[in-house]
Amino acid sequence: MSQEIHGTYSSEPGEPAESAEPEATRRAADEAESSRASRGWWDRNADEYQSDHGGFLGDDRFVWGPEGLDEAEAGLLGPASSLKGLDVLEIGAGAAQCSRWLAAQGARPVALDLSHRQLQHALRIGEGLPLVEADAGRLPFRDGSFDLACSAYGAVPFVADPVRVFREVHRVLRPGGRWVFSVTHPIRWAFPDEPGPEGLSVAASYFDRVPYVEQDESGDAVYVEHHRTLGDRVRDVVAGGFRLVDLVEPEWPAWNDQEWGGWSPLRGNLIPGTAIFVCERD
Numbered sequence: 001m002s003q004e005i006h007g008t009y010s011s012e013p014g015e016p017a018e019s020a021e022p023e024a025t026r027r028a029a030d031e032a033e034s035s036r037a038s039r040g041w042w043d044r045n046a047d048e049y050q051s052d053h054g055g056f057l058g059d060d061r062f063v064w065g066p067e068g069l070d071e072a073e074a075g076l077l078g079p080a081s082s083l084k085g086l087d088v089l090e091i092g093a094g095a096a097q098c099s100r101w102l103a104a105q106g107a108r109p110v111a112l113d114l115s116h117r118q119l120q121h122a123l124r125i126g127e128g129l130p131l132v133e134a135d136a137g138r139l140p141f142r143d144g145s146f147d148l149a150c151s152a153y154g155a156v157p158f159v160a161d162p163v164r165v166f167r168e169v170h171r172v173l174r175p176g177g178r179w180v181f182s183v184t185h186p187i188r189w190a191f192p193d194e195p196g197p198e199g200l201s202v203a204a205s206y207f208d209r210v211p212y213v214e215q216d217e218s219g220d221a222v223y224v225e226h227h228r229t230l231g232d233r234v235r236d237v238v239a240g241g242f243r244l245v246d247l248v249e250p251e252w253p254a255w256n257d258q259e260w261g262g263w264s265p266l267r268g269n270l271i272p273g274t275a276i277f278v279c280e281r282d
């Protein structure tokens, strides 16, 4: 399903929050169930996400993750001065803060997300950006439409088949195009998702790829996260047709005293929280 988003932001959230607490478990979740769960979860939780993290993200900054690494300094897509006039696809764009920064550099971004409510927040912040509601596994664009593709924690951690997403990104990129995406650092899978000291002891196998699933009373998934080891991610990038040119593990900077879920200064100073894959298409 894909749809261009028009209209205005409504202050009424899409659907009421779940009534009963979902049950957290580990079990298989295929592509369709994962996609359905993500759409519902992000539609229900977009308001809270933007209210909790919108200030840190900024309306028009490009932040790669909770450490606060900013593309203006990192230049992972290339120097900011080189972005002018480039067609850029942002995947899992949320409220399109990164796309807004790209537009300010003179690029032509398209912000794509599965969640209607997240894209409504993009409209709330400002109109004028092309917004597309679609699944990252089925990109509604012609071959070779973009010079660059990027994603800050969008889609990749939530899909059952990341290679499918990478092949789609490869298809819509022009030769020589860069694909840069950030995800939760795979090492975090082995630790409890807690910001305090309880999040510093290994509690699960890093090698266990069984997805983390929250399900409702009927057993239907309402939230899914898929784990890949670092080696899996590298193999997926290559299977998607890309060359890996860098793997960035941002260190926790001294200025950042903010917690974001399980990401905190305490843990960030000891173990990596984010992995950013810089890939190129030949």
Ligand SMILES: C[S@@+](CC[C@H](N)C(=O)[O-])C[C@H]1O[C@@H](n2cnc3c(N)ncnc32)[C@H](O)[C@@H]1O
Residues within 6 Å of the ligand: 035, 038, 039, 042, 057, 063, 091, 092, 093, 094, 095, 112, 113, 114, 115, 118, 134, 135, 136, 137, 151, 152, 153, 154, 155, 156, 158, 159
């Ligand atoms: C953690 S948020 C990141 C949003 C934004 N990049 C940011 O930094 O705030 C993850 C986003 O990925 C989107 N997403 C999840 N699964 C997706 C999929 N299969 N296709 C497209 N977007 C997806 C969600 O709707 C959500 O907006």
